[in-house]
Amino acid sequence: MDERKPQTNLTGVDTRPLRQQIADALQSAILGGEMKPGEALVETEIASRLGVSRAPVREALQLLANSGLVETVPYRGTTVRALSPSDIEEVYSLRTVLETFALRRAMARDGAALVLELRAICDAMALHAAAGDWAKVSAEDERFHHTLIARADHRLLDHVWSEVHVRVRQIMALRNLQNDDSMTVVYNHFPILEAIEDGDGETARRRLADHIATAADLVASSDGAAEGAFATSDTDSALAAGR
Amino acid sequence: MDERKPQTNLTGVDTRPLRQQIADALQSAILGGEMKPGEALVETEIASRLGVSRAPVREALQLLANSGLVETVPYRGTTVRALSPSDIEEVYSLRTVLETFALRRAMARDGAALVLELRAICDAMALHAAAGDWAKVSAEDERFHHTLIARADHRLLDHVWSEVHVRVRQIMALRNLQNDDSMTVVYNHFPILEAIEDGDGETARRRLADHIATAADLVASSDGAAEGAFATSDTDSALAAGR
DNA sequence: GCCGTGTCGATTGTCGACAATCTGCGCGTC
DNA sequence: GACGCGCAGATTGTCGACAATCGACACGGC
Incomplete structure (x- = not known):
């Protein structure tokens, strides 16, 4: 949407707020099929996996909730939105x-x-x-x-x-x-x-x-399969374990 | 949007998350004309005025930003969105x-x-x-x-x-x-x-x-006046009365 | 056996404190 | 006087810890 182009070749660290980077990462994970609908997105887990605190993770999840990719219910958690x-x-x-x-x-x-x-x-x-x-x-x-x-x-x-x-x-x-x-x-x-x-x-x-x-x-x-293969836990501790 | 109706007469405390209540209060303040476009929404100020912490205020502001009522620019703050x-x-x-x-x-x-x-x-x-x-x-x-x-x-x-x-x-x-x-x-x-x-x-x-x-x-x-009068800080706890 | 109650584990909600960043101003240099 | 530099002040970004809530299960009374 709004990307700032580097002026020289040196890329410079992303100065974007963490919530944005986290939201991007989660979004591409969902859009890339790495997370199946209904799968839970646990704040603590994402935070520790990315090496950040829960605060920016929460804000990132709220971003995704607004774009309709995930669904958040108070005190219950957020899950990848299913498609009917x-x-x-x-x-x-x-x-x-x-x-x-x-x-x-x-x-x-x-x-x-x-x-x-x-x-x-x-x-x-x-x-x-x-x-x-x-x-x-x-x-x-x-x-x-x-x-x-x-x-x-x-x-x-x-x-x-x-x-x-x-x-x-x-x-x-x-x-x-x-x-x-x-x-x-x-x-x-x-x-x-x-x-x-x-x-x-x-x-x-x-x-x-x-x-x-x-x-x-x-x-x-088309078949809405797309399951298995590269869905949930690939190597060690995919986000998924829980469900 | 989604309101739960009380079954008896006792109204029950708002069990809704604070962010929701704060967002509602801010939204009605903006829609009620109590805050003019361009006016800054300072997190610490809102938080102390409502007697809550900054965290839910931030989330409430993010909600409003998504609905387009306010505009947030990183490290600069959020302001009431102006209407061109x-x-x-x-x-x-x-x-x-x-x-x-x-x-x-x-x-x-x-x-x-x-x-x-x-x-x-x-x-x-x-x-x-x-x-x-x-x-x-x-x-x-x-x-x-x-x-x-x-x-x-x-x-x-x-x-x-x-x-x-x-x-x-x-x-x-x-x-x-x-x-x-x-x-x-x-x-x-x-x-x-x-x-x-x-x-x-x-x-x-x-x-x-x-x-x-x-x-x-x-x-x-129509004239887009509606200015001044009761714009920013009138008495002391305008926002607080909110709900 | 059924219903209400209490407890437990997991997860989210909220808090206060610290760090990073932006803006504006004063200072020194040329 | 104009420019660059650095220092404050204010505000947002991030963090770690504590509190509140939910679902599930076990327990006890009827």
């Missing part, structure tokens, strides 16, 4: 609403600039897809959608969308999609771009909505 | 998007039930308007819009809308509207309701959007 089918439906339906709104607004503001950016992203995406580099394809896909939001020039929308997008990433982390499925999604971007270039907002929004719906269907029909 | 004209535009435009989405969804789910609830609210609103009780009118207005959201049966939407709605309340707290202006807004609800009853979603959504736009225009053109 209705959760998935909610995330994708709201995402559709937000992104079509952003698209309408971005086109109204500066359609040409939007097209320029999206074109570059789509080209890069096609390139990486041809090379079979799905990680980079995914990254470009994310950039595509974030560009829509950013170009809407709407800070509040950006904030809300980020929250929803975290949930999208959580969902994708729990589902293992087939690459050839993703392929069809990738090529959905071009028709959207063409409609934008034609200035046909109505069509562009409809195609965008279909695109997101397709992704949602793909996710819904 | 673009902020107002953003809040109302996003609110329009969310509520029209909710309306579409609520009608699709159970239009009859929606009509029933909204009808009762509108009637009550008209009654209070006739009696000149603007506080109750405002409360019914809020219920009207929240009913739209609740009937959409979409928890994530509810969560996001709540965040936006807090901002709406902050905006309204800073602007002193004329009652006769509000009057026109009040009667805007009926055409919306009628369109819903007719099952004409398209018209209902358009009227809802217009209704919100009207409210936004009213706010934008």
Whole structure:
């Protein structure tokens, strides 16, 4: 979201507050599939494992709770939020609403600039897809959608969308999609771009909505397994032991 | 949001975590206009004034920061968030998007039930308007819009809308509207309701959007004065009385 | 056997104290 | 006089310890 770029080559220690670093670490652990839904996040354990006190851990957990990744109940603890089918439906339906709104607004503001950016992203995406580099394809896909939001020039929308997008990433982390499925999604971007270039907002929004719906269907029909393998206790004392 | 009802007459002490009580107190102080935008919220001061430690105060401030009421910058402190004209535009435009989405969804789910609830609210609103009780009118207005959201049966939407709605309340707290202006807004609800009853979603959504736009225009053109008077430290324990 | 009570272990909630960081001001140097 | 330096003061960030709460289990009375 807001990263400060190093001016020279020496990276400098992160001067960011501990809560932020902890929150990032926990978030990537959850999004990376290292923690399964329902798993307990015990403050003392995280603190001692990271070599810090409980205070910043608590604040980090509160951050994650606000973005909906974990759930905290007073005096009972915080757990990784589980995803019900209705959760998935909610995330994708709201995402559709937000992104079509952003698209309408971005086109109204500066359609040409939007097209320029999206074109570059789509080209890069096609390139990486041809090379079979799905990680980079995914990254470009994310950039595509974030560009829509950013170009809407709407800070509040950006904030809300980020929250929803975290949930999208959580969902994708729990589902293992087939690459050839993703392929069809990738090529959905071009028709959207063409409609934008034609200035046909109505069509562009409809195609965008279909695109997101397709992704949602793909996710819904994929197996939500992703269990085992690299789930809980890898080496010695994973956070998980407890449950 | 989630209140537990007492079973007998004895009210029972607040067993809610302190952070929640503190956050509520601060929020109503901000929304009540007792703290002006830009004003600093000093942790030690709040803590000593409320007779608690800094820890729960910090967590309460973090809660408020997430809802966008205050802004925290590391090592610099937290201040009441100021409202720029673009902020107002953003809040109302996003609110329009969310509520029209909710309306579409609520009608699709159970239009009859929606009509029933909204009808009762509108009637009550008209009654209070006739009696000149603007506080109750405002409360019914809020219920009207929240009913739209609740009937959409979409928890994530509810969560996001709540965040936006807090901002709406902050905006309204800073602007002193004329009652006769509000009057026109009040009667805007009926055409919306009628369109819903007719099952004409398209018209209902358009009227809802217009209704919100009207409210936004009213706010934008009103004077953003509301300054001074009882801004910072009036007597001694203003915050303390909170709850 | 069932219900209410007491106790225990685990975890979170809260506290007071210390450390790190930012801002503003005064001082000396050029 | 302008610039850089360093020193305070204020405020937030972090820490370790203590208190409060919850769930589960065992115990005793009926």
